[in-house]
Amino acid sequence: MALPNAGILTPVTFDATSFVLVVTSGAATDALTFGGSLSGDYFLAADGQADDAVALFESMLNTNTGAVAYTVAVDGDGFLSISADGPFALLWTHGSTTLDPALFGFTAADVSSSGNELAAPNQCSGWWAPGKPVGPDSREQQPIVGSVRATTTGKVKVTQIVVPKKTRTIGWQFLDKSHVLEEDEPATRPTGSFEYHWINSISAGDRVRYYVDTTARTASSYSLYRTESLERPYVRSERYRVLYDVTLKLREAS
Numbered sequence: 001m002a003l004p005n006a007g008i009l010t011p012v013t014f015d016a017t018s019f020v021l022v023v024t025s026g027a028a029t030d031a032l033t034f035g036g037s038l039s040g041d042y043f044l045a046a047d048g049q050a051d052d053a054v055a056l057f058e059s060m061l062n063t064n065t066g067a068v069a070y071t072v073a074v075d076g077d078g079f080l081s082i083s084a085d086g087p088f089a090l091l092w093t094h095g096s097t098t099l100d101p102a103l104f105g106f107t108a109a110d111v112s113s114s115g116n117e118l119a120a121p122n123q124c125s126g127w128w129a130p131g132k133p134v135g136p137d138s139r140e141q142q143p144i145v146g147s148v149r150a151t152t153t154g155k156v157k158v159t160q161i162v163v164p165k166k167t168r169t170i171g172w173q174f175l176d177k178s179h180v181l182e183e184d185e186p187a188t189r190p191t192g193s194f195e196y197h198w199i200n201s202i203s204a205g206d207r208v209r210y211y212v213d214t215t216a217r218t219a220s221s222y223s224l225y226r227t228e229s230l231e232r233p234y235v236r237s238e239r240y241r242v243l244y245d246v247t248l249k250l251r252e253a254s
Helices: 053-061 194-200
Strands: 007-009 018-025 028-035 070-074 079-084 088-091 117-123 145-150 156-162 167-175 208-211 222-227 234-236 244-252
Touching: 018 053, 028 053, 053 070, 053 079, 194 234
Parallel strands: none
Antiparallel strands: 007 208, 018 028, 018 088, 070 079, 079 117, 145 156, 167 244, 208 222, 222 244, 234 244
16 A cells, blocks of 8 residues: 655744635626635645635635635645536736735636636645645654662662653655755745745744645644754755655644
8 A cells, every 4th residue: 555645734824814805606706715814824724624715715705796605725746636517717916916826826817617627727826735644753752851860878869840842753754956045946836945945944943734635635644843953954965865754843722
């Protein structure tokens, strides 16, 4: 049985509490509101949680006045698709549109559905999906902070000071450079390299989600971590010098 492909989702943040996207749904054209009280971190996970930007996008589309019902999904590689029970168009170039299309994998161009469906050409923001199972995995380890000392009578005195959050080391081996280096990102994954996420999110102390299987994203299918090391975690493979290894040292986050 093949092992599932593992990956990481990093958060996106918004610089306003709401945004507008002009959408044509059937015969109606509406200026729809995304958000309304946006605050904090969001993930493009399509898992229906309160911090799910994909769920917010779907909810926005379903406020249209054309009575068109929308469903929005994201596959295991981070590409978004929209299906509806009627024709529609996303007017990203409209003067009233303020929502960033790149977050959802679109470019700054108006797009129309074909057969009542539409697929974004690019990967969503916040996704690192190298298309491989995780390699080394220490599983979560429980560190103990304290001391052990011997007394003059030969006895041992143990003092447990605190039980900190658990740690975990995970890694991927033999990755193509397009999944690791910013300069080698393909056009369809404009922010999809590990280097991009390391520089802009992970090393900044953001909470990140680790999925053992990127196709199975629910409220309980991921672990939440922060990095516990700023040492560069990606290097050339010792075995295959044209490939790269990634090793992350993480600490449990809440």
